[in-house]
Amino acid sequence: PIQQMHAWLIFALATVLLVPIALRALAPYLWMDVLYFGDLLRILVKFVSRRRKRPLFFVLDRFLEQTAAHPHKTFVAFEDESYSYTYTDKRSDKTANALRAQPGYRAGDTVALFMGNEPAFMFTWLALAKLGSPVALLNHNIRTKSLLHCFNCCKATVLIAGPELKEAVEDVLPSLKQQGVTVLLMTKHCDTPGIESFSDKVDEASDTSPPRSLRSHITFKSPAVYIYTSGTTGLPKAAVVNQNRLLTALAVLSSNGVTSSDVIYLNLPLYHTAGFIIGFIGAIETGSTIILKRKFSASQFWDDCRKHSVTVVQYIGEVMRYLCSTPKKENDKDHKVRLAIGNGVRAEIWREFLNRFGNIQVREFYASTEGNVGFINYAGKIGAIGRVNFFHQKLFPFTLIKYDTERDEPIRDAHGLCVESPKGVTGLLVSKITDIAPFVGYAQNEEQTERKRLRNVLKKGDLYFNSGDLMRIDKDNFIYFQDRVGDTFRWKGENVATNEVSDILTLSDCLREANVYGVQVPGHEGRIGMAAVTVNEGAQFDGSTIYNHVVNYLPSYARPRFIRIQVLEVTGTFKQMKVKLVEESFDPGRIQDPIYILDDKEKSYMALTAQVYSSIVSGIFRL
Known part of the structure; x- marks a missing residue:
């Protein structure tokens, strides 16, 4: 019996010691998967209990x-100012009461907010929620x-603009007046x-809270915000974010371990999903403090973080790269930042960021x-955008399907169904539309909404939902972003719709056709805009006229940086x-056609020389 006991003890000890080693070797991420599942479960329970409240x-109630x-x-x-939760609450009450006194506004009307990053943006959003x-x-x-189009998409009756945008509002004022819009600066x-x-x-205005009855008409399906996206084609589209989705989004920061003791550095635009939902709405969930910046500044970033004892920062890929390209300093690692949340960072920049900061x-x-x-x-895992696991797949069924980039469409089998991409092979990310994972679509744009729906996928x-993004899953179930398909590219963290830019170029007097696409530039994330254009018969390409045209119609990130003059080639199907x-990109050594580069100093498109080309490639000339 004693020998038996010894044997059992040795066996038990070996099990205790070997099982974790075996698990680490065979399933190295199991523990992280279990913890993540616990997080998901907690979020789900909190969400369901909030949905049941009467x-x-x-979000406002949070x-x-x-x-x-x-x-x-x-x-x-x-x-140099700071505003408490109470001040914010009272200031939003005053804003709400001032707005109610405006003759052109009724509680519940859609309002367009045209403002940069400033506290008044947040106060006004909370006022409108009230x-x-x-x-x-x-x-x-x-x-x-573009401004008029975006304004009209959501059928707003009031425009509230920041003081620095007065001229932009004056440009469209005759049209707004015609529609009877109330314009407030x-x-x-x-x-x-x-x-x-x-x-x-x-x-x-008075700082008494507006009566709750003013928002009693709202349901979970009511639109909360319209966030504009340059999805795949056409002018920017208003993605409808309903109350239910905003409530779900509340969990993003808390699921990343952010708590009320955290200080969040918010320098991404508040009109964007990242700044608005993760930064602003996320901080409401966790009860954190926000350090708000008008815009991102690489030179001020770490000094701000030190000054305000920042613990959480947000990024898009470019932010990390800009920070890594600032001159090195002795105190690079002297800060309290413990967490960076964001998307679009390349693996090599990620490594450099960690080594340096x-x-x-x-x-x-x-x-x-x-x-x-x-x-x-x-x-x-450096370079991955996420991890695929059984629980996630059950809640949000998705798959990667084979995609023909030449024809710009999914590959289908003899039965007309899509073909799943095997592990390690790039495919288009599509995700099943269900009650838990709905797709609400775009305001006033059924055609574009339908374009994002894909039918007869697996049966x-x-x-x-067609994400428009190409992904790859490795043998360890990590998922990697590869590229956007066809008609969209990303530059400076913004999606640029090629068809929209093409349409705008051909509105100019001298261009007959334009084919817009994104090209890669060494040392830059994403792709920069380039257009191959044909000039109208009898017309000349005029660089300054085209420059003025694109500046009037397009935001800076969507303006084609390179223009190539050619006789447009089309495929057999006229694609x-x-x-x-x-x-072929923008290399004048490879291309016989004339190429021009947008020059903001000269306010024109200037001929691209071999010298300018090599300074772009070597990183001397910044784009």
Whole structure:
């Protein structure tokens, strides 16, 4: 018996010691998967309990809970001012009451917010939530036609603009006046007829809370915000983010281990999903403090983080690269930042960032404003956007399907169904549209909404969301972003729709056809815009006229940086030959056609010389 006992003890000891070793060797990420599943479960339980509350519980209610829990805590710090949760609450009450006094506004009307990053953006959004109004978040870089299009998409009756955008509003004022739109400018005084000053009215308004009855009409399906995306074609589209989706999004920061003791550095635009949902709405969930910046500055980034004891930062791929390309300093690792959340960082930049700035946990994720699937790289595997596991697949069924990039469409088998990509092979990410993973679509744009729906994917009659993104899954189940398909490319963190840019180029007098595509530039993320164009018969290419045209119609990131004059080649099916053009890029040594480069100093498109080309490739000339 004693020998038996010894044998059992040795066996038990060996099991205790060997099982973890065996698990680490055979399933190295199992523990992380289990922890992630626990996170998912917790989020789901919290979400379901909130959905059951009566009266209905929305993001605004979470903000009111946080204000009651820590009234004097700083909610947002901006430049030299800081505003507590109570101040924010009261200022949003004053804004709501000032707005109710405007003759052109009724509680519940859609309002467009055309503002840069400033606390008034947040106060105004909370005010509109209190009034039950959906809010369209307009990109403050858009002008004229694009601005009017975005404004009209969401059927807003009021436009609230930041003071620095007065000229942009004046450009479209005749059209807004014609539609009877109320235009408010966040200043104390405005002498432009048709534009009312608004800050003075907010200062004078009462700070009593507007009655809850003003938002009693809202359901989980009501639109909360419209966020604009240059999806795959056409002018920017208003993705409808409903109350239910916003409530789901509340969990993003807390699921990454962010708590109320964290200080979040928010320098991404508030009109974007990342800045608005992850930064602003995420901080409401966790009760954190936000350090708000007008815009990203690589030179001020770490000094700001040190000054404000920042613990969490947000990024897009370019942010990391800009930070890595600043001159090295002795105190690069001297900061309290422990977590960076974002997307679009390349593996080599990720490694460089960690080597230089210290042991910061990087949480890379993948999501799109209107999409119904997302991934998070909870294991911290460098280069991956997330990890695929059984639980995730059950909740959000998705697959990668084979895609023909030449014909710009999914490959189908003899039965007309899509073909799944095996592990290690790049495929198009598609995700099943279900009750848990719905696809709401775009406001006033059924045609574009339908374009994102893919039918008969794995069996007849099924319905999937087409992400437009090519992905690859490795043998360890990590998923990697490869590229966008066909008609869209990313530059400076923005999606650029090639068809929209083509349409705008051909509106100019001298161009007959334009084929727009993205080309890679050494040392830069994403792709920069290039256009192959044909000139109208009898017309001359005029660089300064085209420059003025694109500046009037397109935000800076969407303006084609290179223009190639050619007789447009089309394929047998009259598909424009993008693949070949992308390969040839903008190298004047490979291309016989004249090539021009956009020059902001000269306010024109200038001939691209071999010398300028080599300075771009070597990184001397910054784009």
